[in-house]
Amino acid sequence: MKVAEQIRKSIERIPEGQPFGYADLGIEANDFFSAAKALERLQKNGTIKKVSKGLFYIPRKTIFGELGPDSNELLKRYLFEDGKRVAYETGFSLYNRLGLTTQMAFKIKVATRGNLIKINIGALKVSSVKSYVNITEQNYQLLGYLDALKDIKRIPDCSVVQAVRRMGFLIKDLTTKERKEIIQYALFYPARVRALLGAIVENLNLKLNLDELKTSLNPLTKVNLGIKEAELPTIKNWNIE
Incomplete structure (x- = not known):
């Protein structure tokens, strides 16, 4: 399975607002570069947002706007x-x-x-x-x-x-x-x-x-x-x- 596909499937199982990192996606160390590129694309299309270095979340959309990560x-x-x-x-x-x-x-x-x-x-x-x-x-x-x-x-x-x-x-x-x-x-x-x-x-x-x-x-x-x-x-x- 390609790294991008692996990330997509992993993200589908993560609740909205819950922070996640590379370890939560099951990414091997030698795939970090490919994973970083895939995660960058997901950020650009708004699927995920970055909290800090190596830490992301899936924004939850409400009638009042997007919610940040679960504190x-x-x-x-x-x-x-x-x-x-x-x-x-x-x-x-x-x-x-x-x-x-x-x-x-x-x-x-x-x-x-x-x-x-x-x-x-x-x-x-x-x-x-x-x-x-x-x-x-x-x-x-x-x-x-x-x-x-x-x-x-x-x-x-x-x-x-x-x-x-x-x-x-x-x-x-x-x-x-x-x-x-x-x-x-x-x-x-x-x-x-x-x-x-x-x-x-x-x-x-x-x-x-x-x-x-x-x-x-x-x-x-x-x-x-x-x-x-x-x-x-x-x-x-x-x-x-």
């Missing part, structure tokens, strides 16, 4: 590599989903252990920060919880006390295995995250060993969160004020 599907292209998660959504959009704020984020932030990501394609605007630990499908949600504790004073429309209560509920809802894991991941985060997690877990009386978390903290360092003992009774044990 969620486009974001996934950057969160996964070869089927493995390499990044996760963090920041205000995540905190909205966690019930910490009602504000919507106009720009998405992702955490990645690899190269920093910057996307400005249509409605999708993405920036990135470095993750504190390697990211997997099993740990990225726990890392998101720790990110929320790190940013607890910066979450819009949410007081520190409200955020502490919400995070306490979410942590209590974790399995025992997940609770132990989040404590281990917290050791790689700033001191304020370690202290706040320790205070929340101790207050929940979850019967977990917090010795390593506590010894990781400098006993002379104070964590200023503007929270009172009546709001989180264990703060003095973790030098939080």
Whole structure:
């Protein structure tokens, strides 16, 4: 089968708006030149449109005009590599989903252990920060919880006390295995995250060993969160004020 025919048949199976690249078309490396020419012709006749280098989509036509690529599907292209998660959504959009704020984020932030990501394609605007630990499908949600504790004073429309209560509920809802894991991941985060997690877990009386978390903290360092003992009774044990 000629490369152009192979591409045409592959594209027929791709939903409108879904981003795709050479790998999705089953193109061999030695056919890339022919594939590039075929894809260029499809762009010229309007069958497909280019998102970025090596990435395309089939525009969906509506009575209001053409729609751009599916933002969620486009974001996934950057969160996964070869089927493995390499990044996760963090920041205000995540905190909205966690019930910490009602504000919507106009720009998405992702955490990645690899190269920093910057996307400005249509409605999708993405920036990135470095993750504190390697990211997997099993740990990225726990890392998101720790990110929320790190940013607890910066979450819009949410007081520190409200955020502490919400995070306490979410942590209590974790399995025992997940609770132990989040404590281990917290050791790689700033001191304020370690202290706040320790205070929340101790207050929940979850019967977990917090010795390593506590010894990781400098006993002379104070964590200023503007929270009172009546709001989180264990703060003095973790030098939080």
